[in-house]
Amino acid sequence: MRATVLRTQTAAAARRPGRLILTGLAILVASFVVFGTVLVQQITERTVRDNLSGTPAVTDLVIGSPGEPPPTVADVRQIRAVPGVAEAVARASAGISVGEGYLNLQADPGTGPLSTVRLIEGSYPDQPGEIAVTPRTAERLGLSVGTTTSGTGGELTAPAALTVTGVVETAADAGYDAYAPDSAVIAWARLTGVERVDLRVSADASTEVVRQRVSAAVAGQPIRSGAEVREAEANAAAEEVGRLFILVGMFVSIAVVAAALVVTSTFRIVFAQRMRQLALLRAVGASRGTLVRALTAEGALTGLVAGVVGVVSALALGYALPAVLRATGRAVSAPGLPLATAVLVVIGAVVLTVLAVLAPALSAARVSPLEALRTASTTAGRRGIGVLRLVGGLILAIGAVLAAVATISQLPKPDQSSYDPAMPLLLLVGSGALAFFALVALGPLLVRPVLAVVGWPLRQLGPLGRMSVGGIGGAPRRAAAVSVVVALGTTLISGVVIGGTSLQVLADREMALAAPTDFEVTGNGATLPPAVVSRAEAAHGALARVVPYRKVDDATLLRGADRLGAVESGYPMSDLDVAVLPSTGDLDVAQGSLDDRGPGRIVLNSWVARDAGLRAGDTATLAVATRRVDVRVVAVLPGDGPLHAGILADPADLDRLGVPSAYTGLLADAAGAGEDGRTAGVRALRQAIAGSDGVGLTVLADERDRNDALVRTLVWIAVGLVSLTVLIAVVGVGSTTALSVVERVRESGLLRAIGLSRTGLRTMLTVESGLYGLIGASIGLVLGVPYAWLAVQALGIAAPLTAPLLPLAGLFVVLVGLTALAGVLPARRASRVSPVVALGTDG
Amino acid sequence: MTTHAPPQTSHAAVAAVDLVKVYGSGETAVRALDGVSVGFGRAEFTAIMGSSGSGKSTLMHCLAGLDTATSGRVLLGGTELTGRSDRTLTRVRRERIGFVFQSFNLLPQLTAAQNITLPLDLAGRRPDADLLAHLVRVLGLGDRLNHRPSELSGGQQQRVALARALVARPEVVFADEPTGNLDSRSGAEVLTILRDSVRDLGQTVVMVTHDPIAAAYADRVVLLADGRLAGEIDKPDQVSVTDALRELAARA
Numbered sequence A: 001m002r003a004t005v006l007r008t009q010t011a012a013a014a015r016r017p018g019r020l021i022l023t024g025l026a027i028l029v030a031s032f033v034v035f036g037t038v039l040v041q042q043i044t045e046r047t048v049r050d051n052l053s054g055t056p057a058v059t060d061l062v063i064g065s066p067g068e069p070p071p072t073v074a075d076v077r078q079i080r081a082v083p084g085v086a087e088a089v090a091r092a093s094a095g096i097s098v099g100e101g102y103l104n105l106q107a108d109p110g111t112g113p114l115s116t117v118r119l120i121e122g123s124y125p126d127q128p129g130e131i132a133v134t135p136r137t138a139e140r141l142g143l144s145v146g147t148t149t150s151g152t153g154g155e156l157t158a159p160a161a162l163t164v165t166g167v168v169e170t171a172a173d174a175g176y177d178a179y180a181p182d183s184a185v186i187a188w189a190r191l192t193g194v195e196r197v198d199l200r201v202s203a204d205a206s207t208e209v210v211r212q213r214v215s216a217a218v219a220g221q222p223i224r225s226g227a228e229v230r231e232a233e234a235n236a237a238a239e240e241v242g243r244l245f246i247l248v249g250m251f252v253s254i255a256v257v258a259a260a261l262v263v264t265s266t267f268r269i270v271f272a273q274r275m276r277q278l279a280l281l282r283a284v285g286a287s288r289g290t291l292v293r294a295l296t297a298e299g300a301l302t303g304l305v306a307g308v309v310g311v312v313s314a315l316a317l318g319y320a321l322p323a324v325l326r327a328t329g330r331a332v333s334a335p336g337l338p339l340a341t342a343v344l345v346v347i348g349a350v351v352l353t354v355l356a357v358l359a360p361a362l363s364a365a366r367v368s369p370l371e372a373l374r375t376a377s378t379t380a381g382r383r384g385i386g387v388l389r390l391v392g393g394l395i396l397a398i399g400a401v402l403a404a405v406a407t408i409s410q411l412p413k414p415d416q417s418s419y420d421p422a423m424p425l426l427l428l429v430g431s432g433a434l435a436f437f438a439l440v441a442l443g444p445l446l447v448r449p450v451l452a453v454v455g456w457p458l459r460q461l462g463p464l465g466r467m468s469v470g471g472i473g474g475a476p477r478r479a480a481a482v483s484v485v486v487a488l489g490t491t492l493i494s495g496v497v498i499g500g501t502s503l504q505v506l507a508d509r510e511m512a513l514a515a516p517t518d519f520e521v522t523g524n525g526a527t528l529p530p531a532v533v534s535r536a537e538a539a540h541g542a543l544a545r546v547v548p549y550r551k552v553d554d555a556t557l558l559r560g561a562d563r564l565g566a567v568e569s570g571y572p573m574s575d576l577d578v579a580v581l582p583s584t585g586d587l588d589v590a591q592g593s594l595d596d597r598g599p600g601r602i603v604l605n606s607w608v609a610r611d612a613g614l615r616a617g618d619t620a621t622l623a624v625a626t627r628r629v630d631v632r633v634v635a636v637l638p639g640d641g642p643l644h645a646g647i648l649a650d651p652a653d654l655d656r657l658g659v660p661s662a663y664t665g666l667l668a669d670a671a672g673a674g675e676d677g678r679t680a681g682v683r684a685l686r687q688a689i690a691g692s693d694g695v696g697l698t699v700l701a702d703e704r705d706r707n708d709a710l711v712r713t714l715v716w717i718a719v720g721l722v723s724l725t726v727l728i729a730v731v732g733v734g735s736t737t738a739l740s741v742v743e744r745v746r747e748s749g750l751l752r753a754i755g756l757s758r759t760g761l762r763t764m765l766t767v768e769s770g771l772y773g774l775i776g777a778s779i780g781l782v783l784g785v786p787y788a789w790l791a792v793q794a795l796g797i798a799a800p801l802t803a804p805l806l807p808l809a810g811l812f813v814v815l816v817g818l819t820a821l822a823g824v825l826p827a828r829r830a831s832r833v834s835p836v837v838a839l840g841t842d843g
Numbered sequence B: 001m002t003t004h005a006p007p008q009t010s011h012a013a014v015a016a017v018d019l020v021k022v023y024g025s026g027e028t029a030v031r032a033l034d035g036v037s038v039g040f041g042r043a044e045f046t047a048i049m050g051s052s053g054s055g056k057s058t059l060m061h062c063l064a065g066l067d068t069a070t071s072g073r074v075l076l077g078g079t080e081l082t083g084r085s086d087r088t089l090t091r092v093r094r095e096r097i098g099f100v101f102q103s104f105n106l107l108p109q110l111t112a113a114q115n116i117t118l119p120l121d122l123a124g125r126r127p128d129a130d131l132l133a134h135l136v137r138v139l140g141l142g143d144r145l146n147h148r149p150s151e152l153s154g155g156q157q158q159r160v161a162l163a164r165a166l167v168a169r170p171e172v173v174f175a176d177e178p179t180g181n182l183d184s185r186s187g188a189e190v191l192t193i194l195r196d197s198v199r200d201l202g203q204t205v206v207m208v209t210h211d212p213i214a215a216a217y218a219d220r221v222v223l224l225a226d227g228r229l230a231g232e233i234d235k236p237d238q239v240s241v242t243d244a245l246r247e248l249a250a251r252a
């Protein structure tokens, strides 16, 4: 009997491999994603290792390591003198400030196998005071071969001359890189020690012997082999990749949970469809246990097939992708063949599927033998949920609410100085997880109320809409099972969108303050020659906006005769007009309003306001040296002030305070867009500065670009990872619709017989599948938006709450569209079946 | 009793002319209908009888535009149904034909009332309130209208299906073994309602049945054997039908 039952069930599965794949599609996708992630990690790690640009491969020995006292200049000389040493290169660097800006001067031999640079113009320096720069540095700082400037850096305190003798290419060009041989760097910057010494052993000497000699020559210095150092560098890089993939793994596990949920619901549908057959088996004497075992075996088979197909397709793609990328000229390494992991993923797929199939199998085996005698029309799915499930769901929901309340109670208060986001965030994640499982448990109860709201417009559209809504409402368990997965995806994506927007606003605000314009020209403590300002203002072609300002560093605030605040040196104060800069024009404020600015009125940054104990509306006395002006605070900023100013005051007040009328700096924007516009702006400003000693130019835009790119990359990575869950949700909707179409083929036949057209049937089924998305996306947004807001608050980074309506609406529409699309194919197939055949189907 | 009555296609509500239906092809081909010509009069209650596999359901499906014949013609009130597109046939079914099947007549997720008005809903028409009230009263469904099929007995489900078939005032109601699943009392109720709808509402009804008692409710019985017309009985009663069936079985 048992064997027969098992055979009837597995034979049914094996006869229709398509159905088997459809049932296990979510597991297939999950296996694909999991194994794909493993391969991508391998690809990334290998690519990082293979393309590492650190210690040159020919390095035999490395003397000195971070964390130990560095080798001294005398050590370097000693090492060079050791017999058997073909070449020894000291790696050292010094930060140099020159009139044009900042330079990072690094030691490099310039030629030979240990060099990391390639000369492309002029000659490589060999005397102290000579340097080679990278192309971007030359462009940015206005340097060219032959330019002489002066600067200080390293141990050198009095400015000394620096002459550019060449331009070199390097692996990474930051825009402030200069190179010279180690002797020149050491001599010019008066260095006493170097970071380390890289050493090449001559061909006729043994590395081990040289190592011992060096060790004797520079006692106490750690010596590592070049291979060892390269390995350590590679490991450090790989570790970074590993850390990134821990994060990826988190998202992948959420996707796997989603897949388990989807496959549970698909099995529920598959078994419901076979209810009569199962009842018949029960009627002729099969025990419940036999049925459960047979159905579970079917689940295991499904998991096995889906897992293998998923892993194999991931492997195929994992090998094809690097090959394709290499063909287009990118250096991407192929992954290995992690067989053990592949087997593990398949086993995982089987275990997961068996776990997922257990609940549906148990409830299917509970079918009463009488069910076999009933006509199919009476076996509509159960509507409600059991008491146990209800109680469990309510407990989960209460837990979620409690955890959320606890999170809210721990949110940072305004003006709270020390805040640790770990606990509230943990609570929030816990609350989210509880809420999600509560949703899984209580879902069937939510479907009808949600449907009543979101389905209303559809019901007004006529009988088709009414029937689609009715079809979903008639089987709330099926609808809930699918919608919950869509809801999970929506919650995650909307959270990422909202969090990303908040971060973007925060980053924009910070950037508006730290880098309000593309360029800044400062007198480095002194005032700007008036000619610089007028020449910059005249450069209309290259500069769109030139805003000069004054800044003093020793403003104080008094009440009566008492000095406010605990800061000795006074506050930085500027008369920069925030309204004229587009980036600062719409700065948000914590208190008051920026519109009230004017003579006798000041704006404080949050730190000065806290230190001096002032709020918007308070009055105080502003002082520089001995001069005083009575002022009123009109606004307090939520964070720092533009250009790190603590106090923003009116130019007239600075005059009254005796601040000299000469500007101390100016801000400017490039007129053109992109790298070209920026270079033109740099040139124009450099011409404006020409010949003025001590005046420096900073390209703020570079920093802003880096930050923008970082935030954007982060958001995109997060969206990409979260999309995995959405993909599984859509797959779930697709397979559910396909299966429920099969399940309800007689219903379709009846509808067609009494006069529903093919198009009508197709529309109805497509709308039904879109409704799964509509319900899921609605629940997802209702949950996702508040959770995202809480998360942004719990981070404690003073990011504003945002409601990016357009992206959220877009997300909603896309999700509903995708789920509707997932129903198109099954709906087409259903509408093709002739009504007579459909009615004759054994249901 | 003659074996070949000329088909009264001219004044018939629905008629078949030389209808042939072949399932499959080659060796396994089955001639389910083998040149059937028959007409069903207006406001007449006709029963189709014959042994299992004789082609009754197939004939009914072809007449109702559910299935297309291999050759021959089907005329519904003078309209040619043969060779029409699926779209046309769908509209014909929705607007001019009513169905009662042996089982699976109702959509499980709709209430009885919703099931009854479903074809009208699909056609975008409002039900005739008087007729609906009349049918609900006659069929005794008054207190069951808001129940779903799973909450109804087999007989009640069948009566709901009957109400659905009748409420749109179709030209022909087709019923395939409508009492097959019912006990004799529920069966008798359903048959009485069918006959009354013919008498009182002038409805045309074509019913497939195996049951001589059920056939006795009809005005005429058409006999089928091996996909061919095998005779008919006017004003049938239980005895004449049983005799005819016995004779048919003996001939085979």
Ligand SMILES: Nc1ncnc2c1ncn2[C@@H]1O[C@H](COP(=O)(O)OP(=O)(O)OP(=O)(O)O)[C@@H](O)[C@H]1O
Pocket (backbone or CB within 6 Å): B023, B024, B030, B031, B032, B050, B051, B052, B053, B054, B055, B056, B057, B058, B059
């Ligand atoms: N889809 C099909 N494919 C092949 N043969 C079919 C198909 N449907 C019916 N047949 C065959 O056509 C013949 C007539 O079938 P039909 O269903 O019309 O018989 P019936 O008179 O309704 O029988 P019953 O009283 O058992 O319902 C039978 O021999 C049957 O096997």
Ligand SMILES: [Mg+2]
Pocket (backbone or CB within 6 Å): B056, B057, B058
């Ligand atoms: Mg039949």
